[in-house]
Structure formats: structure tokens, C-alpha cells
Amino acid sequence: MFIEIDFNSDEALYLQLRNQIILGIATSQFQEGDSLPSVRQLADTIGINMHTVNKAYTVLKQEGFVKVDRRKGAIIAIDIDRIRTMEELRKDLQVILAKSSCKNITRDEIHALIDEIYEDYGGLK
Amino acid sequence: MFIEIDFNSDEALYLQLRNQIILGIATSQFQEGDSLPSVRQLADTIGINMHTVNKAYTVLKQEGFVKVDRRKGAIIAIDIDRIRTMEELRKDLQVILAKSSCKNITRDEIHALIDEIYEDYGGLK
DNA sequence: TAAACTGTTATAAGATGGCTATAACAGACA
DNA sequence: TGTCTGTTATAGCCATCTTATAACAGTTTA
Numbered sequence: 290m291f292i293e294i295d296f297n298s299d300e301a302l303y304l305q306l307r308n309q310i311i312l313g314i315a316t317s318q319f320q321e322g323d324s325l326p327s328v329r330q331l332a333d334t335i336g337i338n339m340h341t342v343n344k345a346y347t348v349l350k351q352e353g354f355v356k357v358d359r360r361k362g363a364i365i366a367i368d369i370d371r372i373r374t375m376e377e378l379r380k381d382l383q384v385i386l387a388k389s390s391c392k393n394i395t396r397d398e399i400h401a402l403i404d405e406i407y408e409d410y411g412g413l414k
Numbered sequence: 415m416f417i418e419i420d421f422n423s424d425e426a427l428y429l430q431l432r433n434q435i436i437l438g439i440a441t442s443q444f445q446e447g448d449s450l451p452s453v454r455q456l457a458d459t460i461g462i463n464m465h466t467v468n469k470a471y472t473v474l475k476q477e478g479f480v481k482v483d484r485r486k487g488a489i490i491a492i493d494i495d496r497i498r499t500m501e502e503l504r505k506d507l508q509v510i511l512a513k514s515s516c517k518n519i520t521r522d523e524i525h526a527l528i529d530e531i532y533e534d535y536g537g538l539k
Numbered sequence: 540t541a542a543a544c545t546g547t548t549a550t551a552a553g554a555t556g557g558c559t560a561t562a563a564c565a566g567a568c569a
Numbered sequence: 570t571g572t573c574t575g576t577t578a579t580a581g582c583c584a585t586c587t588t589a590t591a592a593c594a595g596t597t598t599a
Contacts, residue, residue: 301557308509315512327574338559343575354516359575360567367516374517378510379527384433385506386531387440390538391479391492392499400525402504406511413515426586452545463588468546484546485596 294335302337306345311354314365316410325355325363419460427462431470436479439490441535450480450488 292309294302313319325331328346332339346363349355353368389399407413417434419427438444450456453471457464471488474480478493514524532538 303557308512311516312508312512315515329574340560341558344557346575357575359565362574367518369517371517374514374519375527378514378519378524379531381506381510382528382531383437383535385503385510386528386538387433387437387535389499389503390440391436392494392496393492393539394499394503396528396532396538399503399528402500403507403511403521403524403528406504406507407521410508410512413511413521414518428586454545465589466587469586471546482546484594487545 292331292335294337302341303345303348306335306342307348310345310349312410314354314367315413317414319365321365321367323365324361325365327362417456417460419462427466428470428473431460431467432473435470435474437535439479439492440538442539444490446490446492448490449486450490452487 292306294305296302298305310319310325319325325346326334328339328342332342335342346355346357349363350357353370354365355363356366357363386399417431419430421427423430435444435450444450450471451459453464453467457467460467471480471482474488475482478495479490480488481491482488511524
């Protein structure tokens with residue numbers, strides 16, 4: 290499992306961790322039913338506090354990416370809430386597209402970039 | 415000028431303000447050379463502190479959306495730093511696409527949603 | 540010239556969030 | 570029993586967000 294944390298980034302540690310795990314799930318590095326490392330173990334590996342990892346797991350649970358089992362720890366379990374996902378997606382994209390449009394990035398370039406990302410991460414479903 | 419601030423949102427006020435102004439630029443509500451309201455005036459209109467508006471303007475300046483003139487206040491002036499913009503765009507999209515992919519949103523649906531947003535905001539260049 | 544407006548800067552204070560540290564608890568398992 | 574889970578509580582430190590008050594220098598207008 291490859292987790293890379295940038296301690297110089299202004300993005301919160303627990304959010305970096307969350308994003309990397311989501312990327313891991315999307316690229317099938319983690320699959321439905323797989324366990325994530327225990328909070329203590331992962332914290333030790335990365336070199337951060339246990340509670341920071343715990344916070345990332347809690348967020349992933351709230352967002353429907355994992356379920357937590359007292360026996361097996363955090364387990365990948367996707368909860369597909371399609372409506373909520375689409376609403377969030379729409380809001381996120383609005384800001385991004387507005388920013389891009391201001392900077393003269395065209396609609397076609399956006400489409401192309403998306404295809405590029407899908408090809409880079411061949412694992413994306 | 416329509417600025418809507420959600421005081422219950424967990425997004426910082428100055429970021430909400432920044433996003434709405436960027437959306438305004440993208441939809442040609444503001445055009446190159448137009449002035450934004452003065453920090454004091456806009457703060458008064460919205461009902462927030464002057465410094466919060468000032469912070470939004472400062473961020474917009476750093477990100478290359480406005481320039482500040484002591485005489486005319488904040489003026490829309492897009493600085494097109496194509497490389498930097500594309501790098502940021504790529505990072506933002508990676509996270510969004512990974513999240514969507516986990517939730518079974520397909521590549522085609524992403525493309526369709528983008529076109530939808532472009533049509534909703536007819537003004538997008 | 541004087542008044543009213545710009546952005547800018549400084550300082551302070553309160554609230555919230557991020558991160559760490561230490562500690563303890565209940566349940567699962569060998 | 571000892572060791573591993575997640576969970577909870579408390580505390581402290583630091584950075585960020587927001588507000589408040591105040592002042593300064595330059596610009597515009599009456």
C-alpha cells in the first residue's frame with residue numbers, strides 16, 4: 290500500500306490520506322471487502338498521530354467508502370448514494386469549470402483532460 | 415451583482431465570495447476592466463466584515479483574476495498562466511474522478527454532466 | 540481646500556479546526 | 570491472559586477564520 294503524505298502541503302493530513310485511499314479504491318488497489326491497516330499501524334507507518342488516521346477513516350465512513358468492523362478494522366464497502374453523489378459532483382465541477390473558463394481553457398480541452406486522466410489511471414472503472 | 419452567502423455552510427466566507435466572483439467572471443457578468451465594489455461597500459451589502467471581503471480580493475489577485483488599483487479598486491484582469499492552471503485543474507479532476515468512479519459514475523456520465531453545466535451557464539466561454 | 544472615498548496595514552480578540560499526546564475502555568482472538 | 574482491534578475523553582498547541590477598531594496615504598469630488 291502506497292500512501293504519500295506531503296507535510297509541506299497546505300492540505301490537511303487527514304484529507305490527503307482520505308484522497309489517496311479513494312484513489313486506491315478507484316484504481317482497484319483496494320477492493321470491496323478488503324481491510325485497511327489499523328489506525329495505529331498506519332499512523333506508525335506514515336509517522337503521524339493515530340487520531341489523524343482515525344479522522345480520515347471516520348470521514349471515509351461518513352462518505353460511504355468504508356465500514357468499520359471492530360474485529361477486522363476498516364473495510365472497503367461502497368455505499369452508492371447516487372443522488373447525493375451527483376449533487377456534490379455537480380457543485381465541484383461548477384467551480385472548476387468556471388475557473389477554467391476564465392483562464393481560457395475550452396470545453397474540448399476539459400473533455401480531453403478527463404480522457405487523459407482515465408487513461409493514466411487505467412484501473413478506473 | 416448577486417452574491418449569495420450561506421452562513422450555515424462550512425465553507426469559509428471569503429472562499430464562497432471568491433467562488434461567486436469567479437463564476438460571475440466566467441458567465442460574463444463581469445468583464446475585463448470592470449470594477450468590483452469597494453471592500454467596504456460589498457462588506458456592508460453582504461453584512462460581513464471589511465477584512466473578509468479584502469481577503470477574498472487578495473486571493474483573487476494572487477490567483478490572477480483581478481488587479482487592484484488604488485484609484486478604481488479591484489478590477490477584473492485575467493492573468494492567463496496556462497501551465498499552472500492546467501496543473502491545478504488536473505489535480506482537482508483526479509480527486510473528483512476517483513470519487514465518482516468509486517460511486518459507479520461512468521466516464522460518459524461525467525462528460526454529459528460537464529456539457530449540461532456548460533449549457534446551464536450559457537455564458538461560459 | 541476640505542470632505543469623502545479608495546486600498547492597505549496594524550493590532551487584538553474570540554471561535555473553530557487540525558494535530559498531537561496520554562490514557563483508558565470494551566470487544567475479538569490466539 | 571496477553572494482544573490486537575476501534576472508540577472515547579481530556580488536554581494543549583498552533584494556525585486559520587472572522588470580527589472590531591483604528592490609523593495612514595493616495596484619489597476624487599464638491
